[in-house]
Amino acid sequence: xxxxxxxxxxxxxxxxALRSQRAEVLANNIVNADTPGxxxxxxxxxxxxxxxxxxxxxxxKTNARHFSVGSNISASNSDNGLLYRKPLQPSIDGNTVDLxxxxxxxxxxxxxxxxxxTFLDNKVRGLKAAIRGE
Numbered sequence: 752x753x754x755x756x757x758x759x760x761x762x763x764x765x766x767x768a769l770r771s772q773r774a775e776v777l778a779n780n781i782v783n784a785d786t787p788g789x790x791x792x793x794x795x796x797x798x799x800x801x802x803x804x805x806x807x808x809x810x811x812k813t814n815a816r817h818f819s820v821g822s823n824i825s826a827s828n829s830d831n832g833l834l835y836r837k838p839l840q841p842s843i844d845g846n847t848v849d850l851x852x853x854x855x856x857x858x859x860x861x862x863x864x865x866x867x868x869t870f871l872d873n874k875v876r877g878l879k880a881a882i883r884g885e
Contacts, residue, residue, distance in 0.1 A: 761874065763867045763868075763871040764871065766863075766867040767864065767868060767871065769796055769799055769800055769803070771864070773793070773796060773860050774860055774861065774864065776833065777857040778857065780853045781848070781853045781857065783848060784846070784850045788846060789846050789848060790835050790836075790845075790846075790847050791835065791838070791847045791848045791853065792833045792834065792836065793836050794833060794834070798832070799832045839852070
């Protein structure tokens with residue numbers, strides 16, 4: 752009997768990958784805080800996680816007349832799901848990075864990454880215990 756790891760580990764694997772991507776985007780915003788004309792970017796984490804989760808859980812077509820469900824990625828996600836952040840107070844040079852907001856978002860993302868990692872670690876430990884028969 753084989754173990755379906757995607758079903759056993761749940762959404763946490765996808766969440767870790769998306770949190771890692773978001774950390775890169777937020778770090779890029781922080782680095783470019785003083786770059787004239789730079790536009791702050793961010794990921795719509797919830798939407799992307801929903802897309803990746805529905806992709807895994809979507810039923811497969813067994814007949815050509817069946818409708819496709821959730822597997823199509825819209826044109827708005829063609830740029831890896833990156834969106835422009837709306838600035839609260841844009842600067843004169845066109846830079847839309849608010850350093851305090853970016854740092855706060857980065858810290859929240861890091862905490863949530865750690866939480867997903869902890870959940871995933873506990874799931875793996877539980878699977879190992881089940882395999883050993885403990």
